[in-house]
Amino acid sequence: MAKISNRDRILESGVGTMFRKGYVGSSVRDIADEAGVPLGSFTNHFRSKETFALQVVDRYFASIEQVIGQTLADPARSPIERLRAYLDAISDLMAADDWRLGCLLGNFGIETAGSSELLRTRLVEIFAQWKQPFAAAMRDASACGEIAPGLDAEDLAEFLLAGWQGAIMRMKVDRSPEPLQRFRRVVDQTVLARPPMTPEG
Incomplete structure (x- = not known):
């Protein structure tokens, strides 16, 4: 078995450190x-905490992309099942942390958008990439009649991703799953409500 390098060890551990303590609260010595x-060893591998955080962000998003691949991008599920499976999977991850940590990318967005242009720009790119599987699911749902026709898939994707992030933030503050559950109830009753059947003829 290949020995894990110090660089990989720092990155692997650093995701957890910055998740728990935040970007500002995590010193290089802490990491x-x-x-x-x-x-x-840190300074040998990373020029600064900011450039290290960029790699932490990418590493975390790679784990989210794995969830997306198993849920939102799963061709074996119907479009609405794909979305619900994704929300289920993320809810399970939040529950495993007792509703305390939230989403690292959302946390960083709130914490660093005004202080690090490097991180803010990368987060803009990630959220744009993150939105696309939501948009694809909404286009497919509209095409097969699972949601009302005429709704813009890009707008729906932006609403779902931003609204879910907001619910996660409230979950973290409340330390309760209720904000996630409320978001899902409203989405089920509105965006995902199957359009009424029209009489033939």
Whole structure:
């Protein structure tokens, strides 16, 4: 078995450190200590905490893309089943952390958008990429009659992703699944409500 490098060890541990403590609350020493490596090892591999955080963001989004691949992008499910499976999977991840941590990307967006143009720009790119599987599911749902026709898939995708992120933020504050459950109830009753059948002729 290949030995894990200090760089990979720092990155793997750093995701958890920055998730728990936030970007501002995580010092380079915190990151090195939790990875079990000398402080100099961090500076050998990363130019700054900001550039390190960029790689943390990418590493975290890669884990989200795995969830997307198993749910939102799963061709074996109907479009609405894909969306519900994604929301179920993310809810399960939130429950595993006792509703305390939220979404690292949403956390970073709130914390760093006004202080790091490098991170803000990367988050803009990630959210644009993240929106696309939602839009694809909404286009497919409209095409097969699972949602009302005429709704713009890009607008729906933006609404779903932004609304879900807002619900996750409230979940983190409340330390309760209720904001997620409320979001899903409203989406089920509106966006995902099957259009009424029209009489023939």
